[in-house]
Amino acid sequence: MRLIQIHPSDNVAVALEDLSRGEALTVGGQTLTAAQPVQRGHKIALSSIPAGQAVIKYGCAIGLAKEDISPGQWVHVHNVRTGLSEDGAYTYCHRTYDLPQVPYRDFRGFLRPDGRVGIRNELWIIPTVGCVNNIAQQLVWENRHLVSGSIDGLYTFPHPFGCSQMGDDHTQTRKLLAALARHPNAGGVLVLGLGCENLTMDQFKAELGDWDERRVKFLVCQEAEDEIAAGSALLEELAGYAGSFYRTLNPASKLVVGMKCGGSDGLSGITANPSVGRFSDRLIALGGSTVLTEVPEMFGAESILLARCESRTVFDKAVKMIEDFKGYFTSHGQVVYENPSPGNKAGGITTLEDKSCGCVQKGGSAQIVDVLRYGEAVTKRGLNLLSGPGNDLVSATALTAAGAHLILFTTGRGTPFGAPAPTVKISTNTALFEKKWNWIDFNAGSVAEGESLDSAGDRLLDYVLAVASGEKTSAERRGAREISIFKDGVVL
Secondary structure, three states, X not given: OOEEOOOOOOOEEEEOOOEOOOOEEEXXXXXXXXXXXXXXXXXXXXXXXXXXXXXEEXXXXXXEXXXXXXXXXXXXOOOEEOOOOOOOOOOOOOOOOOOOOOOOOEEEEEEOOOOOEEOOOEEEEEEOXXXXXXXXXXXXXXXXXXXXXXXXXXXXXXOOOOOOOOHHHHHHHHHHHHHHHOOOOEEEEEEEEOOOOOXXXXXXXXXXXXXXXXXXXXXXXXHOOOHHHHHHHHHHHHHHHHOOOOOEEEEHHHOEEEEEEOOOOOOOOOOHHHHHHHHHHHHHHOOOEEEEOOHHHOOOOHHHHHOOEOOHHHHHHHHHHHHHHHHHHHHOOOOOOOOOOHHHXXXXXXXXXXXXXXXXXXXXXXXEEEEEOOOOOOOOOOEEEEOOOOOHHHHHHHHHHOOOOEEEEEEOOOOOOOOOOOEEEEEOOHHHHHHOOOOOOEEOHHHHHOOOHHHHHHHHHHHHHHHHOOOOOHHHHOOOOOOOOOOOOOOO
């Protein structure tokens, strides 16, 4: 199969392989001739599309023809424009879909005293301010010997914030860092401050709320004569506590999995993203939870998600999340639909609608049970929406802070980064899987070669449970652990 028509109503098909000019092609019971070379992931017209008429993919309008398009022509940015605007009203038209029947599954994780389960048992150093990043990194280097027994690793997450911030930015930094400190993958946490920053240790403790003094320790470097010696002593205590935890069997219902895409291509919405959607439905059927973010990449596909909000209350929260993000764009004088990156376009994604309709495939067909603000954690089992931008590092950090034990990251072009939580890279095409074997963990390109989406979803569930039980991702093996915090305001 060289072309795929995703939905019967589509007037374009997607090339699964590079196509040559003049090549005869058969798809959906019709034969056509390629008028130009068409790269893998790009679109070709199945019928005449008059200027101003909708280009249909996924059964949805993904843009408007700039000019008359003939059957067999390459369809992309040169002859298609977005149909989006900043305006739009939303109507609640509730729809439900059946979830698959999935037999009981479990994994081996670390049961915490509060009933949550970690899939890693790590020591984390959380800097409250960027000024102590180098001290945190030195503490990691000098205490590597603590990684032994059931302790999986010792990590810190440098960032440039925690001081010279005001208003919402200051609040978001505080909330995000406190949320990371609560994460169940951390068996022990050292919160490291300087002493004169805006984000004081008292503020951090107030944001953190109740904490177990055996699991969380605090150090203000300006108050210590030798911060390295003091920090190392605290890490020794934390290691003693964290080392008392061992892996035990736990139901898959305990898992929270974040879902993200980046470096997308024209196959993202055909192979990897719907494979993640099938996985999401399976985990939710088992009683688990998934989290979908990247609000700007919902623009143009909102109706697909909004119809699945389980109640009017959840619908209203989802609409507010979308409208607030549109307001964020327009308040900075930016249009909401200038989204697909140069890499996205090179991979075959033409408009934001095109990108969004592929992006939301990760959400599967389950009901949306809650909408989370940036820095908030999952409290309801099922599919959750999380407010956050499309930026890979910012959104992956937010997913971790929301409680995601691991993150499924689909990509058509490849990326090496890793979030604080184990980050599973899923390729949209087999060529990427074979080329960047040191980045990619799971190949969904097999869907373009004939594997069913249900089969890919089953394989992905198996792999996620293996990672949850201790199998390391490529990012973990390479030591890739990074955070990025959302910022909107001034720096003093």
